Amino acid sequence: MIQIESICKDYTRGRNVVHALHPTSMNFNGGEFIAIVGPSGSGKSTLLSMIGGMLSPTSGRVVVNGQSLYEINVKQRSRLRNEQIGFLFQSFNLISYLNAIENVQLPMTVYGTDRANQQNQAKHLLERFGLGERLDHKPSELSAGQQQRVAMARTLAMGPNLILADEPTGNLDPESRDLILRTLHELCEEGRTIILVTHDMTVSASAHRVFHIDDGYASEDTQNKSRDAA
Amino acid sequence: MKLHSMVWKEILRRPGQSLTALLIVALGVSALVAVESVVASSEQRVASQMQQLGANILILPEGVTLQDYHAADAHGRSLPEEYVTRITLAQKVGVEELAPKLSVPAELGGDSIVVTGILPRSEFYKKSAWQSVDLLTAGLSENGVGKKHEGCGGRSCQIATTDKTDLSSYATTRIVHELDMNSALVGADLAKSQGIKKGQGIRILGASFRVEGILPATGTSDDGRVLAHLHRVQELADTGPIVNVIEVMGCCEEAATDLVGELDALLPDARVVTISQIVQTQVTVNRLMNRLSYVIFGILMLIGGASIASVMFANVTERRRELGTLMALGATPGMISRMILLKASTVGVCGGVCGLGLGLMAAYVAGPQFLGVSTNVSMQAVMIGLVVAVIVSLVASYPPARKAAHLDPCLCFQDS
Numbered sequence: 052m053i054q055i056e057s058i059c060k061d062y063t064r065g066r067n068v069v070h071a072l073h074p075t076s077m078n079f080n081g082g083e084f085i086a087i088v089g090p091s092g093s094g095k096s097t098l099l100s101m102i103g104g105m106l107s108p109t110s111g112r113v114v115v116n117g118q119s120l121y122e123i124n125v126k127q128r129s130r131l132r133n134e135q136i137g138f139l140f141q142s143f144n145l146i147s148y149l150n151a152i153e154n155v156q157l158p159m160t161v162y163g164t165d166r167a168n169q170q171n172q173a174k175h176l177l178e179r180f181g182l183g184e185r186l187d188h189k190p191s192e193l194s195a196g197q198q199q200r201v202a203m204a205r206t207l208a209m210g211p212n213l214i215l216a217d218e219p220t221g222n223l224d225p226e227s228r229d230l231i232l233r234t235l236h237e238l239c240e241e242g243r244t245i246i247l248v249t250h251d252m253t254v255s256a257s258a259h260r261v262f263h264i265d266d267g268y269a270s271e272d273t274q275n276k277s278r279d280a281a
Numbered sequence: 282m283k284l285h286s287m288v289w290k291e292i293l294r295r296p297g298q299s300l301t302a303l304l305i306v307a308l309g310v311s312a313l314v315a316v317e318s319v320v321a322s323s324e325q326r327v328a329s330q331m332q333q334l335g336a337n338i339l340i341l342p343e344g345v346t347l348q349d350y351h352a353a354d355a356h357g358r359s360l361p362e363e364y365v366t367r368i369t370l371a372q373k374v375g376v377e378e379l380a381p382k383l384s385v386p387a388e389l390g391g392d393s394i395v396v397t398g399i400l401p402r403s404e405f406y407k408k409s410a411w412q413s414v415d416l417l418t419a420g421l422s423e424n425g426v427g428k429k430h431e432g433c434g435g436r437s438c439q440i441a442t443t444d445k446t447d448l449s450s451y452a453t454t455r456i457v458h459e460l461d462m463n464s465a466l467v468g469a470d471l472a473k474s475q476g477i478k479k480g481q482g483i484r485i486l487g488a489s490f491r492v493e494g495i496l497p498a499t500g501t502s503d504d505g506r507v508l509a510h511l512h513r514v515q516e517l518a519d520t521g522p523i524v525n526v527i528e529v530m531g532c533c534e535e536a537a538t539d540l541v542g543e544l545d546a547l548l549p550d551a552r553v554v555t556i557s558q559i560v561q562t563q564v565t566v567n568r569l570m571n572r573l574s575y576v577i578f579g580i581l582m583l584i585g586g587a588s589i590a591s592v593m594f595a596n597v598t599e600r601r602r603e604l605g606t607l608m609a610l611g612a613t614p615g616m617i618s619r620m621i622l623l624k625a626s627t628v629g630v631c632g633g634v635c636g637l638g639l640g641l642m643a644a645y646v647a648g649p650q651f652l653g654v655s656t657n658v659s660m661q662a663v664m665i666g667l668v669v670a671v672i673v674s675l676v677a678s679y680p681p682a683r684k685a686a687h688l689d690p691c692l693c694f695q696d697s
Contacts, residue, residue: 096691105609105690126613133611144606148294149287156282158610169282205610 052244053079053102053213058111060097071097074111075269077262081212084239085246086258093264095248096217102246103136103215104128115213133161137206141218143198145190151177151201152186158208176204180234196227203234214238216247220254232257284616288623291600298596299624302589303632306674309581310636310666311643316574317662318644320567338529338541340364341552345526359383359523362511364548365400368527371547375540378456378530383511385518387485390475396485396507398514398524401460465490466508469498483507486517574662582669585632586677593625593681601688608690621682622675629674633667640666 055077062069072094079085089095100106102113104120113120116135120128145154155173164172177186180200190198199219206214216235220228232254239245239259247258255261261272292299342358365381383398457466465485467477472495477483481492485507498504515522531540544553597604604617641658 100691103609126615129608129611129613132609138609140606144602144609146603146606148290149282153282153287153290157607160282160284160287161607161611161616166282209611 052081052116053077054112054114055079055102056112056114058098058101058108058113060094060101060106061109070267072101072108072264072269073267076111077269077271079244079246079260081244082239082242083244084236084257084259085244086255086261087246087248087264087269088250088252088255088261089264090250094267094269095264098264098269099215099217099246099248102213103138104132133158134209135211135213137209137211137214139199139202139206139214139216139219141221143190143195143202143222145198145201145205147190150187150189151182151193151204154190154201155204155208157205162209172208173204176207177201180204194227195222196224196230199223199227199231203231207238212242213244213246216245218249219247220249220251228254284620285623288620288627292624292627295596295599298592299628302585302592302628302674303635305581305585305588306629306632306670307636307639309578309585310633310670311639312581312636313574313578313666314637314640314659314662315643316570316577317659318641318657320570320574321657321659322644338531338544338553338555340368340527340529340544340548341554342525343550343552345552359520359525360527360551362515362522362524364551365524365527367547368529368544371543373540373543373547375531376529380456380528380530381511381524382526382528383514383518383520383524384506385486385514385520387507389471389483389485389507392475394471394485394505394507395502396509396514396518397503398511399457399460399508400511402456402458403460404511460510461491461493462510462513463488463490464493464509466494466496467492468496468504468506468508470504471506472496485509486514488513488517578666578669582673585670586673589625589628589674589677590680593621593678594684596624597621597681597685597688600685604685604688605690608688614686617688618682618686621685622678625674625678625682626671629671630667632674633670636666636670637663 055075057074057076058072059070059074060072062071075098087095087098097106101108102115104113104115107121112122115131118131120131123131146157149157152170152173155176156169159169159172174183174186177183180203182197182200182204185193185197185201188197190201193201199222202219214235219235220231223231235245235247236257247254249255262269263272340360342360345358362381365379368376368379379400381400384395385398387394387396460466465483467483471477472492477492477495479492479495483490483492490507490509496503496508511524514520529540529544541553541555604612607617607620608614640662644658
């Protein structure tokens with residue numbers, strides 16, 4: 052479902068070329084839970100941005116559901132991101148002046164869904180995450196765990212089949228972290244692909260496949276794979 | 282939720298920023314609307330003063346001074362009446378009305394008075410008919426004697442605003458539409474001193490006249506005169522077809538510029554004088570105020586534009602993360618631009634409307650207070666103010682909108 056073909060990312064600073072990510076190839080199938088681990092500045096977020104169609108690779112291709120992300124125009128890529136890719140961020144990235152239900156409606160606002168459907172879908176998702184009583188609450192009126200659940204509801208608003216999560220549990224208490232991980236696994240069981248960036252080994256331990264990135268070099272942790280197989 | 286409601290919520294979230302930009306736009310528009318409305322009132326006042334003044338150009342016989350004219354035209358010199366026809370046929374741009382006059386001494390009730398012959402408008406039709414100038418007749422009914430002048434600030438010709446049956450309108454417009462050969466108009470002072478009433482008969486220059494109207498007091502020498510048909514006065518005084526003066530009502534800008542020279546060239550053996558200082562001063566003041574209002578508006582719009590640009594740049598920088606998140610959620614660069622421009626146009630429209638309100642309030646206070654006339658709203662200024670406010674807001678916001686559209690969406694993965 053997702054093919055990453057020899058993508059690399061170089062940044063040029065003056066005469067120096069910084070290799071943020073060396074040529075990397077990966078293939079992910081629907082329903083897989085992938086963890087990408089590595090130290091800070093190793094290139095994890097760069098890889099995630101390129102998979103999400105937000106950062107053009109210096110070379111290589113990213114194919115999502117048969118569409119090569121960087122061979123279509125910006126508008127088509129934005130549309131694909133809106134419809135097929137969901138993002139979950141460490142710092143939630145909720146919009147402070149919108150309440151919970153409005154934040155969840157955002158991807159649908161971008162898509163152009165009519166108001167009634169937006170409200171029904173957003174309300175349904177927030178209720179699913181136990182926030183039915185907090186629809187009108189602003190992010191500042193919610194706890195970190197509740198904010199991440201709102202962000203999770205927003206991620207699912209358009210029913211994406213690929214979810215990219217960048218340290219989604221990094222700012223959460225253990226209880227909230229477990230809830231988010233459980234939800235991500237549930238989504239995975241529904242057939243969605245989850246790619247999660249983390250440096251929390253307990254989080255990566257539950258993944259189907261784990262990739263290590265260090266200094267721009269990515270490699271798959273085959274031990275994890277064999278453990279799965281066992 | 283729609284994009285515009287999101288923009289509105291964002292404006293309300295950061296009211297300080299938006300209010301600053303809105304205030305400057307509002308000030309610019311209010312300055313324009315207030316000053317332009319006051320200028321419109323001032324123009325109305327000038328027009329009204331010019332009407333009260335009567336003529337603003339005088340065609341006098343050679344050697345006659347303005348002082349002689351003001352001394353009841355008793356200078357004893359004359360011009361051929363044919364000059365009136367000559368001016369009429371020349372169809373000069375800006376000539377609104379012509380009022381030829383012949384003043385002769387007479388007696389009424391034992392008192393020495395002046396009888397002034399005037400030519401009613403109907404006589405111009407007759408002249409044009411016998412001169413076979415069809416176009417002139419059409420022009421007369423619509424625009425006055427000469428061709429319509431576009432530069433008179435929309436001021437209509439006096440003929441269009443005068444009640445044709447009201448003979449007393451002569452006091453302010455120098456025009457009567459119809460005047461019978463045996464009818465007369467009597468000045469206010471003379472009527473009062475001799476107890477003359479409308480409808481009464483009087484005898485002057487050996488002939489009987491019926492008083493068709495008493496002129497309102499004007500504070501001029503007309504208050505002590507009897508006015509009768511020019512041709513009747515010529516006949517009774519046995520002067521032949523002559524006049525003492527031809528009063529010309531030119532629209533003010535033309536009177537102050539080209540028209541005097543053109544009339545001078547047309548009538549080389551007459552003296553063409555203008556009450557130029559009055560006309561020139563009024564015209565200059567109006568032009569100055571008009572220009573000043575646009576200068577003030579321009580400066581405030583420049584400041585407003587710079588302020589909006591600065592506010593919007595700050596806004597985009599402050600919202601980098603939010604805009605990056607929207608891009609991650611699928612917003613296109615075009616949609617991000619639209620959000621910024623929608624905010625700018627909202628500020629522009631709100632600023633324009635607030636400025637319009639402020640400007641009208643200022644004009645309604647300043648107009649009656651300083652000019653003594655009711656304020657005329659300048660619709661032109663209103664439209665220009667609103668349109669320019671929105672355009673300035675959009676133009677000033679274009680660079681920040683462009684910057685926003687080209688933000689790196691990866692920002693939302695950073696700064697955690």
